[in-house]
Amino acid sequence: MSEKATQYAQQNGARFVDELKDLLRIPSVSTAPEHVEDVRKAAQFVADHLTAAGLQNVKLIETTTSERKGHPLVYADWLNAPGKPTVLCYGHYDVQPAEPLDEWKTPPFEPTERDGNIYARGAVDDKGQLWMHVKALESLLKADGTLPVNIKVIVEGEEEVGGEGIAAFVREHGDVLKADAALVSDTEMFAPELPTLCVGLRGMIYAELEVRGAMTDLHSGMYGGAAPNPFIALAQIIALMKRADGHIAIPGFYDNVEAPTKAELDAWRSLPFDEEHYRKTEVGSPALTGEEAFSVLERTWSRPTMDVHGMPGGFIGAGAKTVIPAKAVAKISFRLVPGMKPAETFEKYKKFVEENMPKGVTAEVRMIHFGEPIVVSTDNDYIHAAAAAMKDVWGKDTVYVRGGGSIPIVGDFVRELGIPTVMMGFGLPDDNLHAPNEKFHLPNFHRGIASIIRFFEKVGE
Amino acid sequence: MSEKATQYAQQNGARFVDELKDLLRIPSVSTAPEHVEDVRKAAQFVADHLTAAGLQNVKLIETTTSERKGHPLVYADWLNAPGKPTVLCYGHYDVQPAEPLDEWKTPPFEPTERDGNIYARGAVDDKGQLWMHVKALESLLKADGTLPVNIKVIVEGEEEVGGEGIAAFVREHGDVLKADAALVSDTEMFAPELPTLCVGLRGMIYAELEVRGAMTDLHSGMYGGAAPNPFIALAQIIALMKRADGHIAIPGFYDNVEAPTKAELDAWRSLPFDEEHYRKTEVGSPALTGEEAFSVLERTWSRPTMDVHGMPGGFIGAGAKTVIPAKAVAKISFRLVPGMKPAETFEKYKKFVEENMPKGVTAEVRMIHFGEPIVVSTDNDYIHAAAAAMKDVWGKDTVYVRGGGSIPIVGDFVRELGIPTVMMGFGLPDDNLHAPNEKFHLPNFHRGIASIIRFFEKVGE
Known part of the structure; x- marks a missing residue:
């Protein structure tokens, strides 16, 4: 175990947050034509920090073709661990529109700390989570001078608008991204302090x-x-x-x-979930809606x-x-x-x-x-390594859930690259994704970095 | 008959149109808080021209109260024809919003002449028609030095937002507007060249x-x-x-x-109306909709x-x-x-x-x-005078129709002032009221002025 890398991350945690704030100030709204230059600025910002972290072959890859205008991909790698597996880290630097602006307590592109959270559009989806990857890699490279695994990084700027550019790149240049597993941090924990791996997406x-x-x-x-x-x-x-x-x-x-397996349904029933609490604290409507024959978790994950x-x-x-x-x-x-x-x-x-x-x-x-919807098998070494890494950091058994949302590229990784995807995310259920007052809980940011460092180490063991 | 007034109107017709363009350039959109000063500017413009025409006691009447912000009324009178009836002329200087802007061929507040029409927001509804009143009065006063009837003029700036200010004024100060009949030019002719009086509104x-x-x-x-x-x-x-x-x-x-009378329905059936022509040229949809048991005129006038x-x-x-x-x-x-x-x-x-x-x-x-909806009886001297005046100018019998739209104040004139309202309008069915490319047919503007001059004369006979 590299105590040095974890220590480095702790000692530099405040700077990591400051850098994240700089990234959050860039309004990289991918659906808005008026923000096309901001989107590129965010790409360049990520690329510059990957270089500074010690990654190699850092570059922007254009996705504009004769048929469409696209936002650039950011690529980087570090392939100096012969015999070790290669992990492909994926994130996205684009964000959802911030409207309705009048419902934000502080402006969406002026990141603000309150009550241990950082509030901004993209705080958790996905700039804050992407930043954990960059800073975990920096911590290992700066503290140890090396990485326990080979790494490829691909960061896209079109996740919120369907991810057409990266999908085409995976189809046409899949070999460039060839790896043994993918790591995606764009999901949430089922409950605070409960380490969670997402193994299915709508x-x-x-x-x-x-x-x-x-x-x-x-x-x-x-x-x-x-x-x-x-x-x-x-x-x-x-x-x-x-x-x-x-x-x-x-x-x-x-x-x-396809209905979930009985084992999966049983596991969902054992999760700490109270429908009335969820209605009151997360949704806040007079009643929940949807197909009555199915539980809320089924309705949002598998229906x-x-x-x-x-x-x-x-x-x-x-x-x-x-x-x-x-x-x-x-x-x-x-x-x-x-x-x-x-x-x-x-x-x-x-x-x-x-x-x-x-x-x-x-x-x-x-x-x-x-x-496309996807389900990842829980029966593989990378999922096991991730579950063990999270248990080490959080001190609790990792639970397996699905997500109701979509990360289009995960399906492509499974289908085109034939690799398992580890969806290890550190958002919380009340993080206001795609809504006003989006936030990221800062303790989760720091423990997320520790969890990712640990994951790379376990994969490299 | 005052040939002099009609001649004056003919000789000054080009100037009348130029002045109307100045009025149309003022974006007096009553529903838009950002246009509140423009609305007032339009009120002042109308007041200034009433004064220049020779009307007396011209003033703006504020409608703002402790409960609401309102746009001003414009009042004027000329009461120097003892023994003659008093006609209350009503119009409105406010207009509908111009959106969607990208569907206008020329900008909504830059009046443009094309094919004998003047295109602008408010061209026909109601600045152009209100202007006919002002210019008919000017023509009589300048050519004859007098009017054949007593006149009161009231022009509001909230017709497109419900007319609350004028309604309150009529309720509280109805005596100021006391008259024998009201003249409203805010409706249309049933067909080109067909003199039309509107005797009912939804x-x-x-x-x-x-x-x-x-x-x-x-x-x-x-x-x-x-x-x-x-x-x-x-x-x-x-x-x-x-x-x-x-x-x-x-x-x-x-x-x-209340269903229309059999006589009214018979009259409607004899109007020159072809449903398929209407669908194609006015609506342009694949089919018309609404209650099949009723004709299009019933559906738009009395349902x-x-x-x-x-x-x-x-x-x-x-x-x-x-x-x-x-x-x-x-x-x-x-x-x-x-x-x-x-x-x-x-x-x-x-x-x-x-x-x-x-x-x-x-x-x-x-x-x-x-x-409120209203119906005006056709059996009164003012309606007869209007029908005769229009027949003189247009050379055809006047038809009686209803309108599908609302002019809220007409109901108040009937109920609060107890006077008949003559709705003598010169719009055409394809004038694009409330829509992009609103227009007013300029020959109708000029013949409308002649019709109004003749109407005042007939009432004063």
């Missing part, structure tokens, strides 16, 4: 539905009663698609859903869902405008679970829309991005 | 529906399947409320609807309706954000017809929402503004 399709009625915006006084209203048409189709009991009424939608994220169009200013808009859009996503294929689900959704569109309107369904 | 309620689920925005990956989605709840309630066949399912909604104008909340930017928003809003309005009361309809709507809200969310219904 996939998704995010596909806008645009409805067009009249050829131009019309006055609802003059035309109300004769002209189609795209918002009402959208409401009617959405209500048909998602029933009040949470069931999704698209024919064949659930056809290939597919449908959500509407926004409905652009018409008049959204203060007060009143009596317009029947010519068009309206619903931003709709479906979470997919093992057994489901994004392309197939998209076709079923599209067919349902075509067959059920109300009179007077036309509809267009547009895929924005998608990711 | 009322409305505009009431936002806000739905709240979780206490904060949530990540749809982590919470999708358990957390309520306010947009889906809104879709479900809207779909319940407005059926696919156009029927509004709120209990008791149609209870007090109540429901429309959704916009659904603020969540993520509406480009691309994808996987948020389950804490709240979402639907801007909903109902058009009301004679027999229906805004307050009663609002209560029925609210009750329906309360009783049908999906699980997991709470709802709030907020009245933004409302107006």
